[in-house]
Amino acid sequence: SIMPATLSGISNGARKGILFKGGVHLENLHKVKAIAFDKTGTLTKGKPEVTNLVIRSDQRKDEVLTAVAAIENQSNHPLAQAIVMYIKNNYDVALTSPEAVEDIPGFGVQSTLNGADWKIGKAEWFGEHTLESFQESVTDRLSQEGKTVVFIEKNGTVIGFIALKDTVRKETEEAIEQLKKAGITTIMLTGDSESTAKAIAAETNVDHYVARCLPETKVTELKKLLKQYGTVAMVGDGINDAPALATASVGIAMGEGTDVALETADVVLMKNDLPRIAEAIRLSRRMKRIVK
Ligand code: ADP
Numbered sequence: 080s081i082m083p084a085t086l087s088g089i090s091n092g093a094r095k096g097i098l099f100k101g102g103v104h105l106e107n108l109h110k111v112k113a114i115a116f117d118k119t120g121t122l123t124k125g126k127p128e129v130t131n132l133v134i135r136s137d138q139r140k141d142e143v144l145t146a147v148a149a150i151e152n153q154s155n156h157p158l159a160q161a162i163v164m165y166i167k168n169n170y171d172v173a174l175t176s177p178e179a180v181e182d183i184p185g186f187g188v189q190s191t192l193n194g195a196d197w198k199i200g201k202a203e204w205f206g207e208h209t210l211e212s213f214q215e216s217v218t219d220r221l222s223q224e225g226k227t228v229v230f231i232e233k234n235g236t237v238i239g240f241i242a243l244k245d246t247v248r249k250e251t252e253e254a255i256e257q258l259k260k261a262g263i264t265t266i267m268l269t270g271d272s273e274s275t276a277k278a279i280a281a282e283t284n285v286d287h288y289v290a291r292c293l294p295e296t297k298v299t300e301l302k303k304l305l306k307q308y309g310t311v312a313m314v315g316d317g318i319n320d321a322p323a324l325a326t327a328s329v330g331i332a333m334g335e336g337t338d339v340a341l342e343t344a345d346v347v348l349m350k351n352d353l354p355r356i357a358e359a360i361r362l363s364r365r366m367k368r369i370v371k
């Protein structure tokens with residue numbers, strides 16, 4: 080049966096925009112020693128904007144951008160939406176329909192269009208040779224500025240890239256600060272590159288980060304954290320985060336996250352308001368004292 084203190088804690092939480100799907104999650108929160116955060120859509124707004132677009136000069140730019148827009152138009156990824164918007168707004172391209180587009184989670188998208196094979200996605204997907212061959216120093220610098228760099232490959236050769244910048248939520252730094260003061264270790268898990276992750280980690284002040292995570296890597300990292308810290312919470316918004324949310328002692332979803340994240344989580348932050356996490360932990364600690 081639910082203790083009166085737990086009930087009042089749950090209703091207190093609801094008033095503050097923290098939805099507990101059961102008393103046990105509120106009770107578990109006081110034990111949390113570490114919290115893992117997804118980057119895109121959780122620590123950041125998840126609304127990236129294109130900042131740079133470079134196509135090798137021996138290519139027909141309109142043809143490349145037509146293909147990129149057509150292919151990315153079939154993907155639901157936030158990067159894809161930003162890329163399509165940018166191309167539509169800045170170039171005169173017609174949106175044609177490519178043959179089947181394959182979404183490779185954590186890597187990018189690929190398709191065949193007008194007889195050419197296209198791949199659009201992260202550097203690691205293309206191997207070392209393609210990286211060295213194309214403006215490495217430029218893309219390195221962009222990553223160090225916290226931008227996500229997406230490469231365009233046509234018939235096995237990288238012929239261009241697009242850089243996108245997502246904005247860190249204005250409450251993120253405060254939220255991390257409060258958790259640190261409460262003695263909790265903060266870790267960022269992201270599918271993004273090492274240098275982009277490093278830049279965002281510095282901007283948000285998290286204690287640690289793990290870059291180049293695939294959805295299953297996020298689960299592996301969580302299991303490591305559980306071994307090290309005992310009780311660990313995970314905060315996320317995406318379909319990609321659902322397995323990690325389920326693995327964590329307490330899964331916390333951003334209120335505007337995807338349905339799968341909301342369904343999987345134990346706690347929902349109604350207004351995407353990250354500082355509410357520290358508040359929820361205070362609530363849980365206070366309740367624990369009352370129950371004792
Ligand atoms: P995160 O964990 O940062 O939300 P994801 O796991 O969704 O990232 O994706 C990791 C990386 O894969 C992205 O940073 C991007 O480089 C690449 N990627 C994924 N989907 C796409 C896409 N539709 N178009 C271009 N790049 C993509």
Ligand code: MG
Nearest residue numbers: 117119120317
């Ligand atoms: Mg996300």
